[in-house]
Amino acid sequence: MKKNAVVIGYGGMGGWHTEHLLKSDVCNLIGVYDIKEERNELARSRGIFAYDTYKAVLDDPRVDLLTVAIPNDQHRDGVIQGLNGGKNVICEKPVAMSSAELADMIKAAERNNKIFSVHQNRRWDVDYLAMKQLSESGEIGEVFNIESRIHGSRGIPSDWRGELAHGGGMLFDWGVHLIDQILMIIPDKITSVYCRFDHITNNEVDDGFKLDLGFENGAKAYIEVGTYNFIAMPRFYIQGKKGTGIIHDWRQNCKVTVCTHWHESEVVPVQTAAGLTKTMAPRDSVTTDEYELDRPLSDVHEYYRNFCAVIDGSADLIVTHSQAMRVMHVIEASFESNARGQIIKTEL
Numbered sequence: 001m002k003k004n005a006v007v008i009g010y011g012g013m014g015g016w017h018t019e020h021l022l023k024s025d026v027c028n029l030i031g032v033y034d035i036k037e038e039r040n041e042l043a044r045s046r047g048i049f050a051y052d053t054y055k056a057v058l059d060d061p062r063v064d065l066l067t068v069a070i071p072n073d074q075h076r077d078g079v080i081q082g083l084n085g086g087k088n089v090i091c092e093k094p095v096a097m098s099s100a101e102l103a104d105m106i107k108a109a110e111r112n113n114k115i116f117s118v119h120q121n122r123r124w125d126v127d128y129l130a131m132k133q134l135s136e137s138g139e140i141g142e143v144f145n146i147e148s149r150i151h152g153s154r155g156i157p158s159d160w161r162g163e164l165a166h167g168g169g170m171l172f173d174w175g176v177h178l179i180d181q182i183l184m185i186i187p188d189k190i191t192s193v194y195c196r197f198d199h200i201t202n203n204e205v206d207d208g209f210k211l212d213l214g215f216e217n218g219a220k221a222y223i224e225v226g227t228y229n230f231i232a233m234p235r236f237y238i239q240g241k242k243g244t245g246i247i248h249d250w251r252q253n254c255k256v257t258v259c260t261h262w263h264e265s266e267v268v269p270v271q272t273a274a275g276l277t278k279t280m281a282p283r284d285s286v287t288t289d290e291y292e293l294d295r296p297l298s299d300v301h302e303y304y305r306n307f308c309a310v311i312d313g314s315a316d317l318i319v320t321h322s323q324a325m326r327v328m329h330v331i332e333a334s335f336e337s338n339a340r341g342q343i344i345k346t347e348l
């Protein structure tokens with residue numbers, strides 16, 4: 001039977017959730033609640049029921065689950081209120097401002113015997129899925145480096161995302177997605193974290209960052225978010241011992257080059273203005289195989305399908321508490337690294 005869902009916070013992402021829930025095969029959208037009356041009025045004008053108070057949502061016995069889509073600094077209290085009110089709760093990312101807040105939320109879920117998870121919806125993005133598939137297939141051999149970049153050119157949004165007190169900044173906003181994706185691709189223990197923040201358009205929070213992760217197996221990951229890049233660098237770049245993959249833009253397919261023969265009979269040197277090089281000369285087509293990966297299939301509705309199946313006891317969470325906690329620990333180590341200007345040794 002379909003579950004009855006209410007969206008808490010009818011802003012940008014709350015709007016996305018309502019549209020998504022209206023098309024869901026596992027949920028009915030039965031209403032929204034926003035702290036601002038004008039947002040509730042807007043919902044009503046669009047034919048969506050809006051509750052007057054959060055308490056009224058919790059008092060409604062029809063409600064099975066809440067999706068909390070409010071600014072980051074309010075996630076902890078908003079989620080715990082929902083769980084204590086006897087509802088299952090999906091929280092928007094970043095789930096919390098610290099691992100201590102997340103621990104409180106997990107305890108509240110356990111105490112109330114309710115399901116709680118984080119909306120890591122970018123696990124269904126096809127660029128990420130292509131990288132994960134390429135890494136797991138073994139086509140490019142053992143992966144030793146992966147680079148994930150998101151570049152915009154409009155600065156940080158001028159809303160609460162620019163304010164420290166509300167959990168603003170790009171590490172919280174985009175970093176949380178990109179870190180989560182990398183940890184799904186490289187499951188090994190993280191042994192080092194080195195992060196540097198940018199403050200090009202905003203001094204209060206990071207409006208971009210550069211993050212290096214080192215893993216126990218020797219692999220490295222580099223994550224970069226920029227909001228002042230008028231020319232964007234490739235979305236993903238992955239190197240294995242037998243080949244390389246690249247996704248230039250998240251609307252494009254993954255291009256792969258696999259090395260089929262390590263030794264070349266003759267390397268034609270590249271002549272540059274000031275010299276020549278054989279080391280950096282491109283390989284010819286005889287020793288490599290170039291192809292594009294098919295676009296992976298993806299359906300983000302799987303997120304709510306999984307959550308509802310977990311409520312019914314017929315599945316385990318796709319986005320688990322321990323995964324969410326690990327991402328929070330990487331974020332905390334990144335803040336510490338930036339503040340101290342040092343590499344932080346970790347065992348995460």
Ligand SMILES: NC(=O)c1ccc[n+]([C@@H]2O[C@H](COP(=O)([O-])OP(=O)(O)OC[C@H]3O[C@@H](n4cnc5c(N)ncnc54)[C@H](O)[C@@H]3O)[C@@H](O)[C@H]2O)c1
Nearest residue numbers: 009010011012013014034035036069070071072092093094
């Ligand atoms: N997963 C994603 O792809 C994605 C994308 C965008 C935003 N988000 C996340 O969604 C959350 C909301 O972001 P947004 O862009 O929708 O922000 P927003 O400012 O557009 O909307 C937030 C809404 O919450 C309301 N609100 C604030 N405090 C409230 C409270 N205590 N109770 C009820 N309503 C309250 C505000 O009035 C506002 O309408 C953030 O955590 C953000 O990181 C996730």
